[in-house]
Amino acid sequence: MTPADLALAAKDGTVLTPAAEAPALSIRGMTVSYAEKPAIFSVDADFAAGAMTAIVGPNGAGKSTLLKAALGVIPRLSGEVSVFGTPLETARARVAYVPQRASVDWDFPTRVIDVVLMGLYRELGLLGRVRAAHRAKAEACLARVGMSDFAARQIGQLSGGQQQRVFLARALAQEADLYLLDEPFAGVDAATEAAIIEVLKTLKDQGKSVVAVHHDLATVTRYFDRVLLLNVRKIAAGPVAQAFTPQTLAATYGGRLASAQIDQLRLGDGAGLPTGAGPEAGAGPKA
């Protein structure tokens, strides 16, 4: 629906298109290298405010690296990063990051509620007491991801999907404007995937911006409204209808994705997206 809305808005000329305001996240000339081989090379990318954007590309394309380097989790060789038009350092409170589930040790001696309370660190500070209000907020975030019953559980007892939901709850507790998620659907059950996408869509409806590293090409059109195709360099970016095409996918994945697979993808999408919507939506941002 969103591309069509965009087109309407543009025709009226009364509603600002998202491109007119500062992007939620803007990356300029970013290069990151592991051991002299560039993981991402000279990437320029703008992630529109109020949109859900997928970062898509083959294994080793630098998708997670892009997010981590943009947030300063890993060092970058070069590149400028701004968040809602201001430098990242002054906008940290507006950004919530959900790392890959496998990046932490789930045997760590802590409970689910304590992990969610970590999202309130900026509020609590070094020595601030955790008060009932903080606990209530953390519990509300757990409720939003359907994990209310697990607050007192040790995190080692959670399934993969439950771990992912706890990480999402921690990000919700941050009450940010931009949510960056690294492979939120990797290795989770179908129920969790549905729950997570529901939460993300709600965030979008509240005007928040969402960027997710995503590996499942089949769900890109259904879940996201914008896409960034990445393979060390930026291959394509824009609304899904324009940037997510057989040509750009072939350019991104090279020989790793057979043309038959791409065809299947487009056929699968045809049911969800009327054929007319593509060109019409394409006219929107140009107008």
Added chain:
Amino acid sequence: MGAEFVQLSLTPILIGILAAIACALPGNFLILRRQALIGDAISHVVLPGIVVAFLLTGAVAAVPMLIGAGLAAVVAVILIEAIKRLGRIEPGAAMGVVFTSLFAGGVLLLEQSDTSGVHLDVEHALMGNLESLIWLDANGWASLVDPLALAGLPPELGRIAVVALVISVLTWVFWRPLTLTTFDEGFARTLGLPASALGFGLVITAAVAAVAAFDAVGSIIVIAMFICPPAAARLMTDSLVRQVWWSVAFATLSAILGYVLAGYGPLWLGFADAVSAAGMVASVAGAILLLAALMGPRRARLGESRATS
């Protein structure tokens, strides 16, 4: 159990307890960060630091030696980082290379220098000298409130007490950021937390604990206390706060039980001589870890999590 205890056993036991706690507190975080070996590394590299300090000053004075040991620990930490990055080898191997070669260098230095007239040898470095830290000026429990007698307390007690107190306060103040960076460093960085500085601060704190404890009790206890009480504590609970309290309890228990068993154990068994207190304290810590591994309530957690995932 009166005057003689206060004079001969009270101060060594107190020093043992404080040294054990000073090492066990940072040990909790080092183990969770898979850096447990760093305590081992630091406690070995203090030997060359102490020998160099002795060669420069020509005396067995506490302050220059502590400075030498501290500098050696910092050099070792930097070397470990450099080898990790330049050599691209895993941290454990980098630590192993640094601490064995620096310790070996310390042994060679010690052998070549004229330390025959002073109490400085490899055995002392390993075992410390817990039994000799007695309170000669004491003549009973009343001495605890006698300023004259208190002035004669072994200086090691004051030093390790200050270090243990400082480490306890640091653990309390930095609890939240330390926990956060230990659990999820990437997330902590996105909050703007200085994760590298916190990690370095933890290692420096561990180095201070190791050097101060080494001064009093030797490196065997230091190595054991960094690892055994926190590892045993982890098997008792799934809460980090409780884990740290358990580790303090286990460290205290090891120090008391180890000292008493070293002094009286052999007599009870019919042998004539007491054994090394440092060796016995470390052995008790190891035994506690073994018992926790066999009976600790949380020992089966790995199997559980595999079953539910």
